[in-house]
Amino acid sequence: MNTLPLILAYIGIALMLIPAGVGSAIGTVLAGNATVSAMKKNPNIFGSAMILSALASTQGLYGFAAFFLNLGAINSLDGVLTMSQSLAVLAAGLAMGVVGLISAIKQAQIAANGVVEMSNGHNVFGNTLVLAVFPELYAILAFASCFLAMPS
């Protein structure tokens, strides 16, 4: 059995999971820290601020879902992949990882700004919610690309 395609495919699925998860971890910490600081000024915003802080957690989930789908697909082929299939998984993994990482951090920055403004008394929860999901679309597209690049 040629192991190179399999190695490349496994690197691909690791890339789907790791950077997206790291991005979500950084993002939730970033927004969470803003929430903790904002609570000093206005403890009443915790409910809304928590929702905003949780937004950046989804990229990690997309990474995991992509990993799960592709791992299942590789296993269903008994690990016998063509070079083209494995390169597709690697490329999709790279896309998911990089886009997931950056979009989670950038999304968290919007959420953190919203939380700070909410603590200053501005009612920007709805607006922040809508604006913060803008960067997430690209993580979803990356997830969709992982789905489309799945070996079959």
Next chain:
Amino acid sequence: MITKMTKYSFVLLNEQTPDFLNKLQDLGMVDINRQEKAVDQHSKDLSDKLFQINQVVNKLSIVAKEKKDERTEPYQDHGASLLKEAEELFSTRESLKTIIHSLSEQLKAAEPWGPFTLQDVEKIQDMGFIIHAYIQPARRFNPEWEKQYPLFVVEKTEKQISFLVLEVPGESYDFPGNEAVFPTIPCNVLQEELREKEAELQVCTDRLEILSANIGVLTSYANELSSKLDLYLAGASADKQVEGRIDLLTGFAPTDRATELESFLEKESLYYLSAPAESSDDPPIKLKNSWFSSLFEPIGKMYMLPVYDELDLTPYFAPFYMLFFGFCLGDMGYGLLLVLIGLLGRFFLPKMKGYLNLVFFLGLGSIIIATLPGGFFGMKVSEIAPSLVKNQNFLFQFNDMNMFWFAILFGLFQIVFARLLTAVNSIIRKGWQHGMAPIGWAILIVWATIAYASTMVEDLNMSKPVSTTMLVVSISLIVLFSKPEGPVHKRLGKGLWSMYDITGVFGDMLSYIRLFGLGTSGGILGLVVNTLALSLAGVPYVGWLLALVLLLFGHALVLGLSALGAFVHPMRLTFVEFFKNADFTGGGREYKPLKIKE
């Protein structure tokens, strides 16, 4: 739907104004044009007082949450005195906390020296001796020191020894070791003082706990002040004429309540003008929708209200939102849970009935959409109940690829619907020419969809005449009617330029992929929870219990995360994709009649 408004212009003698506004406030129907922020010192004072009340209410709410004693004592006095008392108590509580902290620190430093009297220390100092204080670990204390120096052990424990060494005047002082700070106040005095302050703090906290059960008194006081502020701002916004003797006031009231208002105005014998409100008057917006659509009004308001001459899109986005939510949640089991929460929650939280009804419908949307892929708490209906898929090949049988294309098609359907809605609305309000370009876009999108789909599904192939007609008609309508007025060359130029919007339509279409992404990832997480629970079930004796706990916690977590995404992403699709394609401008101000707040 936006409630029709009538514009009223009132002409009053300056001295009539306060009395008239009071009566108008009792009536609670007219939205008088007024500033929302303080305009002078008086209104600023009222605003500041409202802010103060809000702060105290927040602090008392925290006290109410933390208190252990449930006894209540109704507050007999006015809200103003409650506010004053609560503010003083909070201030006292803060000072006491600071004092207690400082005393505790001092006590910590004084404890090694045990109790003593300050008079004894003063006597020694009066004799000319200088006191040097030391604290040494017991093992380092040299018993010979007691013979060599005038040394007095003050406090001795197993670990350390605190002692004083006297410096005799005129003699050299050479005791080895680092000096410690001798306390200025003995520890017994500090302990007594600390007890007193802690008792005072307890009294203060007890009183605050009693006050925390009377937040309603403060809320009523806030409403009273808010009504006063509203009334004052309405009076202050009057346009002064004839050297300030005449006040001109403008307001809006729903046209369907005009008879009631006008019979009141007739009795008041004042001069007023009334006319149907025009968009240029910037009338306030009061939405009036069916029971179902009104459940979705809070979602629309999170963005902005429509302007007066615009179509209220709430009834049109409501069913889409419900189904989009279901698409993103992607699981019949979770949908069923939301339906149950919506139905049963009203017995426990009757005040939240409106929101619980919304939860019910969002759950219903989840059940409806999830009947396509057939997800049920992370499992597939086709696997757990194969009999349900035997005699049909549609329900519970959509695979991931089907859902991917269904998300895009559903999105395109919403875009086409939005364009047709714009067309109908423009034809009714502005004339037939204004509705032609959106119709052209709707046809072009349908044509492009079928043309692309036919490359994958042969049955969808359009005949050449139909295809050509659709393409020519759609492009002609867009090019000729994107700017329906003005010189021909400008109309054509604008029409050609508007063709660039095709990139926007393509981007909007891709945006709907999020429906698939969220639904699939949620489904996978549910499946992972089930897999982990099954593997735990193999643990001897307690396996099933562990599996049950994991299933409950795991699915609750997945439901929470998926519901958050399912709530937010359809909002984005509504506000950005749907509203843009439906030509929504927004920016209307909410109808806020002058009325007494309760």
